[in-house]
Amino acid sequence: MKVKEVGVGPVDSSIAHFGLFSDSAIEAGWPKSSPVALIGPPRKGVVPIQFLFDEDAPGGIDLANAVKKEVSFFFIELHEKDPWLYAQHHVGTFSNCYGDLHWSYWAPGNGT
Numbered sequence: 001m002k003v004k005e006v007g008v009g010p011v012d013s014s015i016a017h018f019g020l021f022s023d024s025a026i027e028a029g030w031p032k033s034s035p036v037a038l039i040g041p042p043r044k045g046v047v048p049i050q051f052l053f054d055e056d057a058p059g060g061i062d063l064a065n066a067v068k069k070e071v072s073f074f075f076i077e078l079h080e081k082d083p084w085l086y087a088q089h090h091v092g093t094f095s096n097c098y099g100d101l102h103w104s105y106w107a108p109g110n111g112t
Helices: 023-027 060-077 083-091
Strands: 005-008 017-022 037-039 046-051 101-106
Touching: 005 060, 017 060, 046 060, 060 083, 060 101, 083 101
Parallel strands: 005 046
Antiparallel strands: 017 037, 017 101, 037 046
């Protein structure tokens, strides 16, 4: 699966997807259980990102850029053979605890 770009658009949360959580959003008063963005499976070389915040709010553009950069890193820059599978692996690693963005993975039937 070759991913060429990230794009902003809707993500179907009834199928497998990632949620990104932000330390800066939590510090601003968001609940810890609320993702700031959903990441859907790549379609035609594009990974969809759905922001769950107002980009025009204070700090919104910076957070949107951080999310895009993070997703681009995992899905494009690392040149993984299967970036979707690699991102799933990343969810369970210690490196997911570091940085300002933290990944979760949800798939139908796994309850997470």
